[in-house]
Amino acid sequence: MPAISKTINKDLKEERDKVKFNIEEFTNWFYGGSEKVLEKRKIENYFLSDKSLNLETDTSYLSYKEKYEEAIRRSCIVYPKMLKLHQELGGTEEDFRKIMDNLRYTMSAIQKEGNPFMLHFGMFTVTIMNLANDEQLSEWLPKCVNCEILGTYAQTELGHGTFIKKLETTATYDPKTKEFVLNTPTLTAYKWWPGNLGHTVNHAIVMAQLYTKGECCGIQPFIVQIRDLETHKPMPGITVGDIGNKVGFQTVNNGFLAFNNVRIPYKNMLMKSSKLSEDGTFIKPKNAKQNYGTMVFVRVYMIMDVVVNMSRAATIATRYSMVRRQSPINPNDEVEPKIIEHMTQQYKIFPAIAKVIIYKCMADNLRNLYQQITLEGTKGSFERAPELHALSCCLKAVCTNDAAKTTEILRLACGGHGFLNSSGFADNYKNATAAQTYEGENTVMLLQTARFLIKSFTKAKNGEKLTEGVFYLNDFVKRNGKREPFDDSIRGILRAIQAAAAGKISSAWKHIEEKKKFLTVEEATNQTGIELIRCAELHCYVCLLQTGIEEIEQIIKNVSPALREVFKNVLELYAIDNVLNMIGDILQHVDMTNADIDKLQKRLEAVLTFFRSSAIGIVDGFDLSDAVVSSTLGTYDGNVYENIFEAAMKSPLNQEDVNKSFHLYLKPFLKSNL
């Protein structure tokens, strides 16, 4: 075995020595101030320094069952610590949020294949907070917050996930006993997919069709106890289990659930929005979509998960590319260059770094908007709910699609070693790709946004007032078909993308109108689906760039000149990479010449060159500890080859010189050929 020395890799040190800005200043911005950075490091250390977690164990070699058991063991260390910390900090909702925000990073080191408790706070508790009336809140919230019970969100069924109106589970009100009777009438009515459901939780929010007085009143949320608190056996009438091996998310314990005449008390229907009187009279909610609130909440938070996911992948690929040397650029060069010297390598990695920063700006903005609009809802005003729904749907789709695509590009940027499980890309990719489907399949999400855009375009044509996010449609309508001249400033690039988005929305609108002459509006919309998806994507790029510009214009007023340059270049790279990737859409609606495109290409090359000296500073500034990065290729010290070697030594096959399969199979086989 070679001697393994572990000092900082000299090539990586050389890169860090060239960084011109203050990395800590960047980190302070990234986490919202120096106090928050200290708090983050403290919280992370509080969890990760716990030796009983055994984080050095490579869980990827465990069996399916062992992985689950180890994940439960770890969560049963983390959650008591979390509850203790919450009390120590003050026990407020704000303190809780603080811990959760930081746990988002920390958990990726502890539960690489998913957290078997993630739905408890993420959806079960959130639904209770959003949809329980005061009485129900006082009964259930303390039990949730103290983890006296563990819950999940059981909505999707074997037959339906997207079109939730057609869910088949029934909850029939029996006014005589003041109970609901839950049933699973068919195989396709089995709840299928809810996270943590299989063998972990003992309660669930069950979304079921409410029947009262012989009538169906639509999907409503019910709290159902599914396992005994003492024995953990399924409650009478309940069938529950694990749905089996998946592409990823192995330790999330996605499950199935069925009901056979399960009776729950009247008080277990969450009644903040829809209400049922004890005699069985149904009272409709003020806003029919209030029951979908938890989904909106999770979609908003998923953009933050994308930031965590992409910052990890970008850190790995950047550090590795500054350590790995291969392929002289000039044939006679004696020293092989760091692979980051190859321009195409920079193009794989640096746009990903810029996106992390822009998505971070967007995630913070979206969360603020969610909080404002939710507050308006509590005061009875739901005017802006469609806008939030449309924005969260397209961002959920575009950002999670991009996280999966970018992780794959960054894995490829690490060549053969990127394919090692120990590189960390596999878990990142599996988590990213799961997010493309859960919480609303991405195509369906884009179509929801497109529906809003088409409605907004009709309003713009009729001179009606638009919501702020789609003001750009007014400009398009005013131009009356005239093409937008191209201006290559950053705001000019935004106007070009706005023109492309508005133009696409206008043609989709026109095509629906044409098709409506022969088809129903729904059929016409279905046949225009491909264009509609592009409308939603382009609109999302508008929102991202606009937010990036507005945020960075503010940031650069408050940072040092060196960091100002970094942010300006982040915006330049993000904007140019974006516009070059949608030239086809732009050319349809903007007067852009070949010379303009050549100029943008040159600017792309120039900004990549600037990034060459900043990239390591930025990824170090993401402040991800080695445990969070969890990669042999991405450790802070850059000792890539030593790490790869050590990880290989952990392979179970390397724990003995000769495996028993030699005696059982190989030897007889070889002998028979003599």
Ligand SMILES: CC(C)(COP(=O)(O)OP(=O)(O)OC[C@H]1O[C@@H](n2cnc3c(N)ncnc32)[C@H](O)[C@@H]1OP(=O)(O)O)[C@@H](O)C(=O)NCCC(=O)NCCSC(=O)CCCCCCCCCCCCCCC(=O)O
């Ligand atoms: C939207 C649908 C596809 C269709 O819905 P409908 O069938 O009801 O459509 P209609 O045609 O009737 O109505 C459309 C109409 O309604 C508007 N609409 C729709 N949805 C909303 C909404 N949510 N808000 C507002 N408005 C809405 C729409 O715009 C139309 O309006 P107009 O008619 O005016 O045009 C719907 O069926 C749908 O959403 N389907 C997708 C289903 C889905 O998403 N399922 C999710 C299941 S749960 C899941 O997958 C969980 C995955 C695991 C998650 C992990 C959790 C991690 C937690 C992270 C959070 C951390 C939290 C930390 C805690 C802390 O910090 O506090």
Ligand SMILES: Cc1cc2nc3c(=O)[nH]c(=O)nc-3n(C[C@H](O)[C@H](O)[C@H](O)COP(=O)(O)OP(=O)(O)OC[C@H]3O[C@@H](n4cnc5c(N)ncnc54)[C@H](O)[C@@H]3O)c2cc1C
């Ligand atoms: C890892 C993971 C975790 C999950 N966790 C939970 C959970 O905790 N709780 C829970 O309740 N559920 C959960 N789910 C379920 C998840 O929310 C659904 O799978 C998801 O909403 C997609 O629905 P579906 O499976 O019905 O897809 P389908 O709707 O069947 O999609 C299949 C295809 O049909 C297309 N399609 C469907 N409808 C339309 C349309 N109207 N227009 C155009 N194309 C359409 C889709 O684009 C897709 O290509 C989870 C799923 C996964 C993968």
